[in-house]
Amino acid sequence: MRLRLRRMGVDTYQESVVYMHRNCVVCRSEGFEAQSRIVVEGNGRRIVATLNVVTDDWISMDSAGLSEAGWRRLNAPEGTWLRFSHPAPAESASDLRAKVYGQTLDVGQYERLLRDAIAGRLADIELAAFVTACAGDRLGLEENIALTRAMINVGERLQWPRTPVLDKHCVGGLPGNRTTPIVVAIVAAAGYLIPKTSSRAITSPAGTADTMETLAPVELGLAAMRRVVEREGGCIVWGGAVGLSPADDVLIRVERPLDFDSDAQLTASVLSKKVAAGATHVVLDLPVGPTAKVRSAETAASLGRLLSAVAQALGLVVDIHLSDGRQPVGRGVGPALEALDVLKVLRNAADAPQDLRERALELAGRVLDFVPGADGRSGSQRARALLESGAAERKFIAICEAQGGFRQPSAAPHRTVFAAPSDGVVAAIDNRRLSRLAKLAGAPRAPAAGLEIHVRLDQRVGAGEPLLTLHAQTSGELAYANEYLAQHSDIVKLGAAS
Known part of the structure; x- marks a missing residue:
């Protein structure tokens, strides 16, 4: 049973996602359900994707859509006939369960896990479980060495004609x-x-x-x-892009929305x-x-x-x-x-x-x-x-x-200056909230977005002097960042001037 490929134009970051109508012949015959892992084959290529089930009619019964990440990996023209099947169980499934339950893994087990992660045989939710299981103090030194060796072994390794490097x-x-x-x-x-x-x-x-x-x-x-x-x-x-540590790139993809990375990782x-x-x-x-x-x-x-x-x-x-x-x-x-x-x-x-x-x-x-x-x-x-x-x-x-040519960085069209509300001395700067503010302004997705900071710790400032300047690509993002700054005006904390 086959369906025609449709490019959905949906950004799912780096996760391959396939979209099917719940009543299409493939969904019903194969027993696919939402969040199922599915093998997608077409144009001589094969990927594993996560299924999102469509309940409305914006995708036809004879079509299957791919997210942008899936589209890039399959590299097939729109309209290609696709075949679908259930993937074989990931070889590392038992290793993943063992780690989640606190067992110590060796280099070989980590290699199996990482190879399955790179090949897309593990869903992001499974990778999130793995990352969480390795967080905190859950890995001892020898296991940390094993994980690091495994990450090296599943990627490329460069050698140079002279040392030191x-x-x-x-x-x-x-x-x-x-x-x-x-x-x-x-x-x-x-x-x-x-x-x-x-x-x-x-x-x-x-x-x-x-x-x-x-x-x-x-x-x-x-x-x-x-x-x-x-x-x-x-x-x-x-x-x-160079693939020296491809497993690391997969894990980073999962760590990014979780907003943490452990010492071991x-x-x-x-x-x-x-x-x-x-x-x-x-x-x-x-x-x-x-x-x-x-x-x-x-x-x-x-x-x-x-x-x-x-x-x-x-x-x-x-x-x-x-x-x-x-x-x-x-x-x-x-x-x-x-x-x-x-x-x-x-x-x-x-x-x-x-x-x-x-x-x-x-x-x-x-x-x-x-x-x-x-x-x-x-x-x-x-x-x-x-x-x-x-x-x-x-x-x-x-x-x-x-590397391909020098270019000058671009500038954002929308800016707002945040000024000191009173005289004072810069007593503290909250790095985490400052980063959050720059991200709300659009960085790094919009390269020119972010902020400038005009003061340093222990610097004396007068009322009305600039503390921060927000930069945004769109007025909406600037308004969003300004709202956050209004709620957290102590990102740059002023103390009394002596």
């Missing part, structure tokens, strides 16, 4: 902390390899890949990524991507602050120990760096606004955000300290010289051109 990663949670493009430019300008794969936003208003995409293409395949690195020494590409995610990209030495930045992802020094120390232990088991050299996470870094929060900050730092502009500049120099210096220079200068001294001489900017533009 350097990298830097921040665990996130700090708005505007876009140091990676600056660090990559400095380290590549110093003549070292730094093949950087980055994520899109999970719970933040922008990931490094989102910001970089406003400056140059980031969806490069493995061959293209290799060409860029061989030509320029470094790259900044979206990890999801974070460790496996970060380190699997570093090893897969061929890195040998990595600086790991952990911002610590009351509204950052890492809330306390004790939590940071625990996470640092876990990252170091798993890295050591994988043969990876890491330097754990604890940084100040009490407030945003730079002025922009959102892809294009963060990109503008990056460009100002690289260009040594007079109005470049100095906190972003100094933080990037510190991290670049620590990366360069992995490979001491012959002239006796510290990594920090070499990093500063490369930035101030313009070498880092030239290398960054060269990397952008090698």
Whole structure:
């Protein structure tokens, strides 16, 4: 029994969804029900999709629709005859149940789970159960190592003709902390390899890949990524396009709406991507602050120990760096606004955000300290010289051109300034609510959306002086963000001026 393919034009993020009328011959004969997992075959290709049952007549009895994600994966023209069947039970079903009930899994079991996840044999609701079962303190060190090894084993792994291969990663949670493009430019300008794969936003208003995409293409395949690195020494590409850790991309898809990622998942995610990209030495930045992802020094120390232990088991050299996470870094929060900050730092502009500049120099210096220079200068001294001489900017533009061409970030047409209601001193800035505000304004979906923050902790401000400027692509999104800001006006908290 067959139905004709119809493109529904429905965005279901990355989940493949198939739509059928409840009374169509396939639904009735096969006994398919809402949320059933179904094999869809057509045009010589095969995918597994989740069924949504249609009760109205907006889809005909002889048609089946696919969401945009399913349409891309099946890659068949509209009108193609499709066949449907029940999928075989996922090989890892027993492993998933075992993890949910608190049992310890080995590398082989994790590999089965992850291969089924990549192949689409597990529904998002099952993946959500897996992510939740791995959260908190449910994974010990050996199991965390097993999960990380499995994530490496089910993806590609790059090798480079020379070592060391350097990298830097921040665990996130700090708005505007876009140091990676600056660090990559400095380290590549110093003549070292730094093949950087980055994520899109999970719970933040922008990931490094989102910001970089406003400056140059980031969806490069493995061959293209290799060409860029061989030509320029470094790259900044979206990890999801190169497939180095495809299981991580699937898990991120589930973590995003859940709005959390556990230490175990974070460790496996970060380190699997570093090893897969061929890195040998990595600086790991952990911002610590009351509204950052890492809330306390004790939590940071625990996470640092876990990252170091798993890295050591994988043969990876890491330097754990604890940084100040009490407030945003730079002025922009959102892809294009963060990109503008990056460009100002690289260009040594007079109005470049100095906190972003100094933080990037510190991290670049620590990366360069992995490979001491012959002239006796510290990594920090070499990093500063490369930035101030313009070498880092030239290398960054060269990397952008090698990835497909440099472009200027766009600007949002709608803006609102939020001013200080009274004289005072900036006593606190809520990173989590600030991120939420930027997302409500449209970031990262609308690259130019987000916000600018005009003040820093302990800064004196007068009544009427700007604290924040919201940027939005549409007036509706701006109104939505303004409403949230009106309800949470203490995102930037003012104390009494002394």
